[in-house]
Amino acid sequence: MTDADRPAPAPLTRAAARAAERAAEQSAPTASRTPTDGTPTSSTPVVSAHDLTRVFRTPAGDVIACGGITLAAHPGELVVVRGASGAGKTTLLNLLGTLDTPTSGTVAIDGEPVAGMSDEQIVLLRRNTLGFVFQDFGLLDDLTARENIGLTLRLRQVDARERDERVTEALALVGLADHANQRPEELSGGQRQRVGIARALVGDPRLLIADEPTGQLDSGNAASVMDLIASLTHSRGLAAVVATHDPAFVSRADTVITLQDGRVI
Ligand SMILES: Nc1ncnc2c1ncn2[C@@H]1O[C@H](COP(=O)(O)OP(=O)(O)OP(=O)(O)O)[C@@H](O)[C@H]1O
Ligand SMILES: [Mg+2]
Numbered sequence: 001m002t003d004a005d006r007p008a009p010a011p012l013t014r015a016a017a018r019a020a021e022r023a024a025e026q027s028a029p030t031a032s033r034t035p036t037d038g039t040p041t042s043s044t045p046v047v048s049a050h051d052l053t054r055v056f057r058t059p060a061g062d063v064i065a066c067g068g069i070t071l072a073a074h075p076g077e078l079v080v081v082r083g084a085s086g087a088g089k090t091t092l093l094n095l096l097g098t099l100d101t102p103t104s105g106t107v108a109i110d111g112e113p114v115a116g117m118s119d120e121q122i123v124l125l126r127r128n129t130l131g132f133v134f135q136d137f138g139l140l141d142d143l144t145a146r147e148n149i150g151l152t153l154r155l156r157q158v159d160a161r162e163r164d165e166r167v168t169e170a171l172a173l174v175g176l177a178d179h180a181n182q183r184p185e186e187l188s189g190g191q192r193q194r195v196g197i198a199r200a201l202v203g204d205p206r207l208l209i210a211d212e213p214t215g216q217l218d219s220g221n222a223a224s225v226m227d228l229i230a231s232l233t234h235s236r237g238l239a240a241v242v243a244t245h246d247p248a249f250v251s252r253a254d255t256v257i258t259l260q261d262g263r264v265i
Pocket of ligand 1: 056063064085086091
């Protein structure tokens with residue numbers, strides 16, 4: 001069976017429970033969803049950017065990689081960022097993912113400006129709230145799928161039993177239960193990216209950031225990975241921001257942002 005033929009994976013117990021908790025929070029009575037103490041509400045975007053600008057100073061002159069971008073991604077919303085090579089997609093994702101600092105403008109996660117956070121808060125944010133998926137999968141060659149996915153939990157010192165349980169869930173979630181002990185070189189490109197997605201999700205993030213996640217996949221595997229990202233975003237109430245050159249991703253998006261020369265067009 002190819003990845004493209006694989007049936008959509010069933011949501012799993014722990015993931016379903018967490019999604020249900022989130023859904024319950026979001027459907028709480030209006031009064032309790034409009035707190036005045038800064039607590040996130042269902043209308044609070046998971047990530048928002050206001051007038052976000054990033055200028056790279058180079059010997060050849062200033063490059064405005066992002067020029068005043070404003071956007072938001074809410075729970076369960078798949079935002080697709082598209083644009084030609086050099087349009088600023090990676091720069092924008094790096095800013096939203098706290099991997100880079102804007103020249104001006106703000107990024108807020110759950111309504112809280114990143115600029116006001118301490119280094120320790122940002123480390124915790126990356127660990128607990130953000131999940132990253134990379135074009136080149138970013139897997140360690142010597143580790144099996146199970147070990148690659150479990151690495152972040154090891155770093156978090158999650159105990160072995162819980163780790164095993166969560167990795168098993170994540171493997172099933174991406175349809176790779178039968179490939180747990182294979183190393184990346186023993187997996188197809190589509191399967192490797194599924195491992196990458198499982199690794200991003202095993203920590204139960206609220207925001208998924210994916211930079212050209214199908215860039216190295218053939219069209220069948222790309223479609224399968226797109227469907228997986230879209231269905232997980234919706235079923236788990238994640239916010240996802242995905243940069244892509246692939247027009248087929250646009251049809252799965254809730255919101256499409258087109259960049260040209262660092263600006264939204
Ligand atoms: N570290 C840097 N120093 C100088 N210029 C940079 C740097 N990073 C990116 N740029 C420039 O910023 C612009 C946007 O680059 P970015 O990588 O965000 O584009 P992209 O839309 O992701 O392109 P691609 O589709 O090729 O990945 C480009 O002109 C690029 O040359
Ligand atoms: Mg890029």
